[in-house]
Amino acid sequence: MVKQDLIERSPVRNFEKLLEGGVKEGEIGLIASKKGLGKTSILVQLAIDTLLQGKAVVHVSFNQQANHVMTWYENIFSEQAKRKNLDKAPEVKAELVSKRIVLNFNQETVRTTQVIKTIRALAESGIKAESIIIDGFDFSKALPEELKQMKTFAEETKATVWYSANAELDNNEISSLTEYEKLLDVILFLEPGQDGIQIKVIKEHGKKNISTDLKLDVKTLLLAEK
Numbered sequence: 001m002v003k004q005d006l007i008e009r010s011p012v013r014n015f016e017k018l019l020e021g022g023v024k025e026g027e028i029g030l031i032a033s034k035k036g037l038g039k040t041s042i043l044v045q046l047a048i049d050t051l052l053q054g055k056a057v058v059h060v061s062f063n064q065q066a067n068h069v070m071t072w073y074e075n076i077f078s079e080q081a082k083r084k085n086l087d088k089a090p091e092v093k094a095e096l097v098s099k100r101i102v103l104n105f106n107q108e109t110v111r112t113t114q115v116i117k118t119i120r121a122l123a124e125s126g127i128k129a130e131s132i133i134i135d136g137f138d139f140s141k142a143l144p145e146e147l148k149q150m151k152t153f154a155e156e157t158k159a160t161v162w163y164s165a166n167a168e169l170d171n172n173e174i175s176s177l178t179e180y181e182k183l184l185d186v187i188l189f190l191e192p193g194q195d196g197i198q199i200k201v202i203k204e205h206g207k208k209n210i211s212t213d214l215k216l217d218v219k220t221l222l223l224a225e226k
Helices: 002-010 011-018 039-052 067-082 087-096 114-123 146-157 175-183
Strands: 028-033 057-061 099-106 131-135 160-166 186-193 198-203 209-212
Touching: 002 067, 011 039, 011 099, 011 175, 028 039, 028 057, 028 146, 028 175, 039 057, 039 067, 039 087, 039 160, 057 067, 057 114, 067 087, 067 099, 067 198, 099 114, 114 146, 131 146, 146 175, 160 209
Parallel strands: 028 160, 028 186, 057 099, 057 131, 131 160
Antiparallel strands: 186 198, 198 209
């Protein structure tokens, strides 16, 4: 299989279809769950799909060291390449790495304004992020205006933004995100199911609590094939 086939046959295509295109330019999505259910795995799979299309990704991690994040990319790409028998996998991998930047920050000391400033500096040096991943964000430690700042930046640069956060679900509501919900275009919640980790769609643009068959394989944490 060549790289273009990997893009066209990716489970991300079904993911996007069921989410009316997923997170588009200038929009923000959130993946929430209890700890350890696969949020980072989904973010990395979305990022790899973007990289395969020749677009740059900036992955900001607040809860893992950069080398741990890069291991996620290494393992998931290797599994995808193996499953699809990807031609010239080392060359494709080198292309992806050249367009991916991983940043590690401490949320106690670094605010969204500083993250945006760093991403702007990368753009000025020739690496314009078309997708921004913000993993392990603690909304309880955020200032009220931080998500609005990122939304404005995403709209200005036409980037897609995905956050992940630990959270609890109660009656299909994530109470800890109430004040931020209007700025989030897509909200997903992960929870264990009988045949995998179910991906519940809490919000998809103007719609709420949509039923889909989206799930993660419980062993690999990869998006399940259609």
